[in-house]
Amino acid sequence: MRCSRTCRIVTQPESQQNDVSVAGAASHYRSLENLYRAAPINRLFASELTITEEGRAHITFRITDDLYHAAGAAHGTVYFKMLDDAAFYAANTLATDRFLLTTSFNLHFTKPVRTGSVTAEGKWVSGRRRVLVAESRLIDSEGEEIGRGTGTFMRSRIPLSSLDGYHV
Numbered sequence: 001m002r003c004s005r006t007c008r009i010v011t012q013p014e015s016q017q018n019d020v021s022v023a024g025a026a027s028h029y030r031s032l033e034n035l036y037r038a039a040p041i042n043r044l045f046a047s048e049l050t051i052t053e054e055g056r057a058h059i060t061f062r063i064t065d066d067l068y069h070a071a072g073a074a075h076g077t078v079y080f081k082m083l084d085d086a087a088f089y090a091a092n093t094l095a096t097d098r099f100l101l102t103t104s105f106n107l108h109f110t111k112p113v114r115t116g117s118v119t120a121e122g123k124w125v126s127g128r129r130r131v132l133v134a135e136s137r138l139i140d141s142e143g144e145e146i147g148r149g150t151g152t153f154m155r156s157r158i159p160l161s162s163l164d165g166y167h168v
Contacts, residue, residue, distance in 0.1 A: 056093070059086050107147060110148065
């Protein structure tokens with residue numbers, strides 16, 4: 001920057017800059033939570049997404065008999081959906097401009113679950129630019145892990161701001 005006379009650059013104190021970035025992050029997290037609630041698929045699953053910090057997401061849901069396979073436990077589609085969603089939203093906390101797409105997901109079933117509350121915990125692992133990796137795990141009401149997964153997510157061309165439910 002060139003000035004013909006004395007220049008004065010005014011910036012916010014660092015503490016105020018941090019307050020603005022924290023407020024912006026919280027707004028992004030609430031918007032992602034709203035986006036989750038607005039997705040038509042979530043009308044089929046009684047679940048709630050909570051994002052408290054960058055790179056972390058939690059989904060709580062209940063297993064009921066309408067989610068069972070023929071042998072009387074939760075069907076694997078429930079495991080996949082909740083593991084994928086928790087990892088996806090953990091990763092999307094780092095992408096404030098674009099919707100992410102799942103490009104691959106590996107999961108492991110460790111224990112069947114028949115009833116009760118389950119929590120899917122998602123955690124961002126690596127990547128920030130084009131491809132992000134996140135992992136997730138399912139915890140039953142007794143605190144035991146019942147499944148885990150790792151996903152790879154890619155930035156799409158879809159702006160988050162263009163999606164119903166995402167409001168900053």
